[in-house]
Amino acid sequence: MKRSYILYTLLLVLNFSLTNAQTGGDAIIYTEQYIGEKIEYFFYDIKQNLNGINNKDKARDLYVDDDMNGIRVSILGNDKNNMRAHPQAGVVVAEYYTPMINSIKNAREARGGKDFYIFASKKLTSETDGFSSFPAWTKDANGVMVNEYATMLGDYLRYMKYKDCEVDYLGIQNEEVYNEGNITAAKHADIIDKLRILSAEQGWKMPLIVGYEDYGPNKAVISGKGSFISNLSKLGKTDRMDIYGTHYYPQWRPLSKLQKDQSFLGHMPFWSTEPHWDRKSDVNDFDEAIPAIMTLWDQVEQRMSGFMWWNYTYYSTTEMRSNLMRAFSAPIKDKQAIRMDDIDGPFRKGVKDYNDLETYAFRSNDEMIVYVLNNTDKEYVNYGFKIDKGCIQSSILGRRWVKDGDALGVEGSFPKANDQLFNANIVANSINAFSFKFDDGSSAIEDQVATQGLKVYPSVASDFIYLQNNNTPYTIYNINGKVTNSGSEKKISICTYPKGIYILKNAKGEMARFIKK
Numbered sequence: 001m002k003r004s005y006i007l008y009t010l011l012l013v014l015n016f017s018l019t020n021a022q023t024g025g026d027a028i029i030y031t032e033q034y035i036g037e038k039i040e041y042f043f044y045d046i047k048q049n050l051n052g053i054n055n056k057d058k059a060r061d062l063y064v065d066d067d068m069n070g071i072r073v074s075i076l077g078n079d080k081n082n083m084r085a086h087p088q089a090g091v092v093v094a095e096y097y098t099p100m101i102n103s104i105k106n107a108r109e110a111r112g113g114k115d116f117y118i119f120a121s122k123k124l125t126s127e128t129d130g131f132s133s134f135p136a137w138t139k140d141a142n143g144v145m146v147n148e149y150a151t152m153l154g155d156y157l158r159y160m161k162y163k164d165c166e167v168d169y170l171g172i173q174n175e176e177v178y179n180e181g182n183i184t185a186a187k188h189a190d191i192i193d194k195l196r197i198l199s200a201e202q203g204w205k206m207p208l209i210v211g212y213e214d215y216g217p218n219k220a221v222i223s224g225k226g227s228f229i230s231n232l233s234k235l236g237k238t239d240r241m242d243i244y245g246t247h248y249y250p251q252w253r254p255l256s257k258l259q260k261d262q263s264f265l266g267h268m269p270f271w272s273t274e275p276h277w278d279r280k281s282d283v284n285d286f287d288e289a290i291p292a293i294m295t296l297w298d299q300v301e302q303r304m305s306g307f308m309w310w311n312y313t314y315y316s317t318t319e320m321r322s323n324l325m326r327a328f329s330a331p332i333k334d335k336q337a338i339r340m341d342d343i344d345g346p347f348r349k350g351v352k353d354y355n356d357l358e359t360y361a362f363r364s365n366d367e368m369i370v371y372v373l374n375n376t377d378k379e380y381v382n383y384g385f386k387i388d389k390g391c392i393q394s395s396i397l398g399r400r401w402v403k404d405g406d407a408l409g410v411e412g413s414f415p416k417a418n419d420q421l422f423n424a425n426i427v428a429n430s431i432n433a434f435s436f437k438f439d440d441g442s443s444a445i446e447d448q449v450a451t452q453g454l455k456v457y458p459s460v461a462s463d464f465i466y467l468q469n470n471n472t473p474y475t476i477y478n479i480n481g482k483v484t485n486s487g488s489e490k491k492i493s494i495c496t497y498p499k500g501i502y503i504l505k506n507a508k509g510e511m512a513r514f515i516k517k
Contacts, residue, residue, distance in 0.1 A: 029385065122172060124179055229244075
C-alpha cells in the first residue's frame, strides 16, 4: 500500500499562525553543529515472527516507503513449539527457517539493488518455556560450551550462505538474564575466536559481531562479578566485538549506564538493537510516545548509527503509535542530528521530566526535519524556528498529533516567514514534525559531487578523514572557495579546521564533500 505523510488528502492549516512573525525565533537551529553520528542503518525486526514480511506489498512499505536497509532475523534453538532447528552438529532443519528466508528475499527484492544487510541474533525462549534457547548438545551445567556452540553458529552461517542469505552482522547473545547460556565476557571472546577459525576453514564470510545484546546497558553478568563490557575490557578483548549493541527501555531510560559501557569501548559504533516503544492496552498512545521518542534521542546523542524497534508497526489508520513511530523513525534515516536550542534553555538539558517542551532537528544535505514535543498544558503561540545559516528554500510541511486525536495526525503546509524563519502555533499536549528544504551555500556543487568516483570517509568527522578512489594530488577548499589544505596522502587530519563544510578536489577535477563537526 503506497502512502505518504505528505500526500494525505486531509490538508488543514493546523492553526499555524503566520501573522506577527518574530524576527529572532524562539528556537535556533544550528545547521552546521552536528551531534552524534549519521543514522545509516534502519532494520525491521522479524524475530517475533519469521514470516513477518510474507508479501511484496509489505516489503515495499518497509523497504521502499520507509527506506529500511536491514532485517533482524533469528538463530533458533529449542522453543515452546519444539522448533529444533539444530538437533546435532552439522544439521540444520531447513523447514524451521523457510519463512525467515522468504522474508529476507522479499525485503531484498524490494530494495531493488540498494544496500541491504542481514543481522542474525540469538532467538530467546523464556523461563516458562524451560530455558531452551540453546540446543541441549551445545551446553552443559555451566551454560553453552565454546566449541559446540561455535559449531552450531558455524552451521547456521554456512546454511545461510547456501540459501543466498549470507549474514552481515551476528549477535551470539541475547538478554542474558532470560537465557541459560551463561555467556560471560571470556566465553564470548573464545566463541568469536573459534568462529573466525571456522570461517576460514569452511569458506563463509565472518560477520561483524554485535554485542552483547543485553536487556539494557551496563548489566552485571549473572555471576555478579561486574558488567559484561567492563569484564571484556579487563581481558583486553573488546576487539571481539565490532559494534556495541544494547536494548533500551523508556521506563528506566538508562542513559548513564549506556555512557558507562561506552567509556570502555572508545569510538566503537553503537546500535540500538532493541529500543522499546510500549504498546500497553491501558495506556494512551500519546503518553507512551513521549518517553519512547526521548529515549531514542538519548541514544542518538550517544553516537547511535543504527536501530531496530521492538514491534515496529509500519502502517495503521487507527493506531496513533504506528504513525508516530514511522514519523519519528523513517525520516531520520541517512540524517544526522544537529544542535537546536529552544525557548526553555540550551540544547537537551538531560532531565528525565517529560512535562516540558522538547525540540530536536536532523539534517541531510539540503533536507531538514524538526520535531517538537509539547507535553504541557501551555500553548506556544506563533513560536519561531530560525536557522542560523543559509536560507529556507521551500514551504514548510507540518504534521501534528494531539492526545486522543486522529491517529494519522493533521497535516498542513504554510510559507516561511522570511528566508531564515518560520512560525507555528505549538498547541498544548501535542507532538509535531516539520520538514523543509534549505540552502547553506553548498547545493550548487552537490550534483557534481554526487556522481564522482572520489570518496571521503566519514563524510562528517572531527579529527581525520580518509580519501578513497584517488591516486592524484588534492586541494581542500572551504565553502567560500578559500584553499585550506593540499596534499596527496590518504589519511588527512582535519583537527585544526574550523567547523563547517569543505570540498576536496583532486587533479582530475573530481570533487568530494565533507563536514568538520
